[in-house]
Amino acid sequence: MSREESEQGLKVVDAFDLDDELRSLLKPGEMLRDEQGRRHRLPRYFYEIASHEIALATSLTAHFGLNEFILGDLKEAARLQQYPRYIPCAVRMLAFYLEQFRAAAGASVHIAVNGGYRSPSHKLSQNASSHMWGTAADIYRIGSTILRTKEAIEKYNEIAEDVSDEIHVLPYGPITDKNADDHVHLDLGYITLIPREISEDRMEQPQESRPRFAFEERRRKERRAAAVENEG
Ligand SMILES: [Zn+2]
Secondary structure: OOHHHHHHHOEEEEHHHOOHHHHHHHOOOOEEEOOOOOEEEOOOEEEEEOOHHHHHHOEOOOOOEHHHHOOOOOOOOHHHHOOOEEEEOOHHHHHHHHHHHHHHHOOOEEEOOOOOOOOOOOOOOOOOOHHHHOOEEEEEEEOOEEOOOHHHHHHHHHHHHHHOOOOEEOOEOOOOOOOEOOOEEEEOOOOOOOOOOOOOOOOOOOOOOOOOOHHHHHHHHHHHHHHHHHHO
16 A cells, blocks of 8 residues: 555544543553653554554555554453554554564564554553554564574564664563563564654643543532532
8 A cells, every 4th residue: 555545544643632531541641661660651643543444454564554553352441442443653663664574584474463552551551561652563473483482582583683773672581571482572662653744833731630531520510519519
């Protein structure tokens, strides 16, 4: 799919403009700590994917389809598994690097279910992980090789690191988030992408003063009303 087509097919949205429930799940602009305690700001701009058909029909690069990055599991928030769905715009960068990795590996690269974008509301999301930025992929198979052995994982980790200094991998080992022993985890770090369609003169709305859900707003009004009655 050409650039023009994909831009027509995918709408860029500022997640601050989404409804309260989506905003509370995607947490645009919120700060999250990584394992080392460093704080990172969650992405604000997303591609809106209107339907499953569009997800299947949209290619980000010659060999990577949009759908591969949003294969969710039941640990993802239910609302985020319904269309329209949202993925951080930086996924385009990830697809570009994966395409280079595929060429270096000389074989097709298969992203695991739930191995692409995971929202900050995913049940496994605790510390900041680049999966929440749309800039990480868990790869479970390359060509016909299932990545379960130290030998295979270390081989492809090395190939990935040789593609670019931007690519970070997890060393082989058993500790979740620090190692990987049944996939290659490849990530680009905490990249947030500001699409050219966006004008940056709009300030972020202060989240603290905004009710997260409509019912909170109602309850606030009720409390205020009760307070006025008590005063009177
Ligand atoms: Zn991963």
